[in-house]
Each structure stands twice: as structure tokens, then as C-alpha cells.
Amino acid sequence: MKMDLAEDMTRPSAPPSDMPLPAVPRDLSRWALFLDIDGTLLDIAPSPDAVRIPPDLPGMLDTLREQAGGALALVTGREIRKVDEFFAPICFPVAGVHGAELRMPDGSRKGTPISPALPGIISELQVFVDANPGLLLERKARAVAVHYRQAPELGDEVEAHVRLLVETQETGLEVQPGKMVVEIRPHGVDKGRAIELFMEDAPYAGRLPLVIGDDWTDEAAFRTANARGGVSIRVGRDTRPTEASARLLDPTAVRAWLASVLESVTV
Numbered sequence: 001m002k003m004d005l006a007e008d009m010t011r012p013s014a015p016p017s018d019m020p021l022p023a024v025p026r027d028l029s030r031w032a033l034f035l036d037i038d039g040t041l042l043d044i045a046p047s048p049d050a051v052r053i054p055p056d057l058p059g060m061l062d063t064l065r066e067q068a069g070g071a072l073a074l075v076t077g078r079e080i081r082k083v084d085e086f087f088a089p090i091c092f093p094v095a096g097v098h099g100a101e102l103r104m105p106d107g108s109r110k111g112t113p114i115s116p117a118l119p120g121i122i123s124e125l126q127v128f129v130d131a132n133p134g135l136l137l138e139r140k141a142r143a144v145a146v147h148y149r150q151a152p153e154l155g156d157e158v159e160a161h162v163r164l165l166v167e168t169q170e171t172g173l174e175v176q177p178g179k180m181v182v183e184i185r186p187h188g189v190d191k192g193r194a195i196e197l198f199m200e201d202a203p204y205a206g207r208l209p210l211v212i213g214d215d216w217t218d219e220a221a222f223r224t225a226n227a228r229g230g231v232s233i234r235v236g237r238d239t240r241p242t243e244a245s246a247r248l249l250d251p252t253a254v255r256a257w258l259a260s261v262l263e264s265v266t267v
């Protein structure tokens with residue numbers, strides 16, 4: 001179902017640099033919202049556990065979900081259990097670990113199998129991280145991440161080491177670079193496919209996807225939104241190539257934009 005966006009959206013003034021500001025949807029019954037977390041809803045912090053959840057954010061997302069007839073999901077590299085900690089006591093539908101684990105609106109779960117190669121790779125990475133001050137290992141059930149935000153000079157070495165561990169043997173895993181992080185996630189999952197799975201069923205089916213994200217992993221989600229005639233919004237000030245069609249400058253702008261969506265639908 002492809003709709004004329006101009007029918008439903010009011011466009012704010014003041015377009016930023018190279019890409020337009022996203023227009024504000026007036027009728028949320030036509031949209032399914034898919035929101036990334038780190039760098040999009042939340043400001044980037046020095047380490048994964050140092051993020052700050054703005055006190056009014058969980059409630060605002062819950063109201064948005066309600067106004068959208070339930071058609072909202074968080075689409076993130078984080079594990080679902082971590083997302084629940086952030087937004088407690090609210091449990092949102094979530095695609096976690098870049099789409100490797102899903103929780104649907106009825107609470108049912110889907111997840112890719114855990115690679116038998118993962119525990120050995122994690123052990124090897126722990127040794128590597130221990131030998132290189134500044135690196136941080138983030139363990140997940142189906143994945144693992146090596147963060148180098150505190151030692152940016154090690155970025156290339158981290159990526160080379162992770163690729164060596166993952167790509168020189170049959171692991172069923174893939175390397176996923178991110179912001180000052182190199183992650184290992186299950187092969188064959190991405191955020192675009194996760195959104196396709198949500199879009200198969202109510203309350204998402206028949207709506208237009210609106211995706212907001214900031215990172216390389218969000219490009220697959222942007223492609224899905226674009227292919228379905230929806231809207232893709234890249235967060236960030238840098239000019240790296242993106243498939244998104246609009247831009248918001250930072251998480252503060254994202255939260256303000258989402259608040260303006262709520263204002264436009266509730267008045």
C-alpha cells in the first residue's frame with residue numbers, strides 16, 4: 001500500500017543541511033513506528049551501561065504506541081532484557097540484537113539459534129580485551145560486542161581481530177561494525193528483515209513504516225521503509241552516505257520531533 005505522504009503530513013520549516021527534516025504525520029492510524037535506541041532515542045554515552053533514560057521518554061513512547069493503535073516497536077542492537085530494564089515497567093514490542101530476537105505485541109517471542117561457535121569466540125575475545133586497556137566486552141546471549149570508545153586508536157585492530165575470529169571458520173555469525181564498536185551477530189538477520197516480520201501482522205500490517213535510526217545497522221531498516229513507500233529518518237550530523245530520506249540532527253531532536261508528532265495527533 002503506497003500513499004501520498006503529502007496527504008498526511010505537515011512539514012516543519014527550517015530544513016537542515018543536506019537532507020530535509022521529516023514531515024510530521026497527522027494521522028498515526030496510517031503509520032507503523034520503528035525506533036532505534038542508542039544514538040536515536042538515547043544520547044550516546046561513554047559505555048553501554050552509562051546511558052541515561054530521560055524520565056519522560058518511556059511514557060511518551062507508550063502514548064505514541066497507544067495513539068498509533070499499538071503499531072510501534074523498538075528495533076535495536078540491544079538485548080530485549082536490556083530494553084526492558086531501560087523502559088521498565090513498560091514492555092514494548094522489540095526486535096533485539098539487530099533482529100536476532102523478537103518480541104511481538106502479544107508477548108510471543110522468536111529468536112535465531114545460538115551459534116555453537118559463540119562461547120569459544122567470546123573466550124578468545126575476553127583474552128584480547130584483557131590485554132588491551134580501554135576495550136570493553138559486552139556479552140549477549142546470541143551475540144557479543146567489543147567496544148573501543150575509550151581506546152579509539154584500537155578500532156582497526158579490533159575489527160581485524162574480530163573478522164579473523166568470525167570469517168576464517170564456519171560460525172553462522174557475521175561482523176557488524178557500529179559506533180566505536182565491532183559486534184558479532186547471527187548470520188542472516190538484520191533490522192530490515194525484523195521490520196518485515198512485524199509488518200506481516202496486526203497492528204502493523206497495512207500501514208506505512210516510519211523508521212528512525214542513526215547507525216550502519218539501521219540502513220537495512222531504511223531500505224525496508226523506502227521499499228514499502230514509508231519514511232526513513234537518519235539521525236546524525238555527519239554526511240556519510242545513507243539510504244534515509246530525511247534527517248534529524250541528534251537524539252534531542254528525535255525526542256522533540258516525536259513530541260511534536262504527539263501534539264499534532266492529539267490536538
Ligand SMILES: O=P(O)(O)OC[C@H]1O[C@H](O[C@H]2O[C@H](CO)[C@@H](O)[C@H](O)[C@H]2O)[C@H](O)[C@@H](O)[C@@H]1O
Nearest residue numbers: 037038044045046047048076077078179180181
Ligand atoms: O541499534 P542500537 O539501539 O543503536 O544499538 C546499537 C548498539 O548500541 C550500544 O552501543 C552504542 O551505545 C553505547 C551507549 O551510548 C556507546 O557507549 C557505544 O560506543 C555505542 O556503540 C550497545 O552497547 C550495543 O549493544 C548495541 O548493539
